[in-house]
C-alpha cells in the first residue's frame with residue numbers, strides 16, 4: 001500500500017521524509033525515513049539502503065549516523081527502514097532485545113509463529129523498494145546500493161550476496177559476519193528458522209561468500225574497542241578468511257580495523273562519509 005507522510009524535515013538542502021505504510025510481507029504498519037537530497041528536485045537520484053541493528057528503528061541511522069550531509073553532497077537518497085515488524089501479538093515477541101521486536105535479522109522466518117510477519121528479507125528486497133519506486137518517481141530503481149550496522153551489516157552482506165545484480169555495491173559497519181557461529185545469530189536462526197543448521201547457512205554471509213561468483217568490492221569497518229567484537233559476536237575474520245580461501249582475485253573485501261572505536265553511532269558517524277563515497281563510486285559509475 002502507499003505511504004502516509006507523517007513529517008517532512010528540511011536537512012542539508014534536501015528533506016528527510018518520515019513515512020508509514022501497511023506492508024503485506026510483514027502483516028503490519030511499517031515506519032521508515034527517506035532522505036531526498038536536493039538533486040532529487042530536478043533529476044533521478046540513486047538510492048542507498050541503510051539497515052540498522054538490534055533494538056533500532058529507522059530513526060537511529062537517520063538521526064545519529066551522520067549520513068545526510070554526505071548524501072546531499074553526493075546526490076544519493078537514503079532509505080532507513082525499521083528492523084522488524086511490530087505489534088504482531090506473537091507470544092515472546094517483546095521478551096528479549098536480541099530476538100523478536102527490533103531484531104528481525106533481515107530474513108524470512110520459516111518457523112511458526114514467526115512466519116506470521118517476520119519476513120524482513122522480502123520486505124527489504126521486494127515490497128519496500130517497489131512501493132518507494134512507485135510513489136517517488138525521482139528515485140532511480142536501477143541504481144540501488146546497500147549498507148548496514150551490526151545485525152543490519154549482516155542484512156546488507158547477505159542481501160547483497162544473494163542479489164548481486166540488484167545492488168551496485170555493499171558495505172557494512174561492524175557486521176555480524178558469521179551468525180551461525182555467534183550467540184546472537186544462533187539464537188535468532190534457531191528461533192526464526194528452526195534446528196536445521198544447513199538451512200541457517202543460507203542466511204550466513206561467511207557461508208554465502210564461499211559460493212559467490214563474480215566480482216565484488218565490499219568495504220567493512222570494525223572498531224577494535226567494540227565489546228561485541230571482543231565477545232565474538234561479529235567474527236569479521238571468518239568472513240575475510242572465507243574470501244581469501246575462495247581465491248578469486250575479482251572478489252575484493254577491505255576490512256578496516258579502526259583503533260579504539262566501539263559499536264556505537266559515534267563509530268558509525270565517524271566513517272559514514274567513507275561508506276557513502278564507496279556507494280557513490282558505483283551508483284554514479
Ligand SMILES: N[C@@H](CCC(=O)N[C@@H](CSC=O)C(=O)NCC(=O)O)C(=O)O
Nearest residue numbers: 053054055056060097150151152264265
Ligand atoms: N541493549 C543492548 C545493546 C543494544 C545495541 O547496542 N544495539 C546496537 C546494535 S547491536 C547489533 O545489531 C545499536 O545500534 N543500538 C542503537 C543505538 O542507537 O546505539 C545491551 O544492553 O547490550
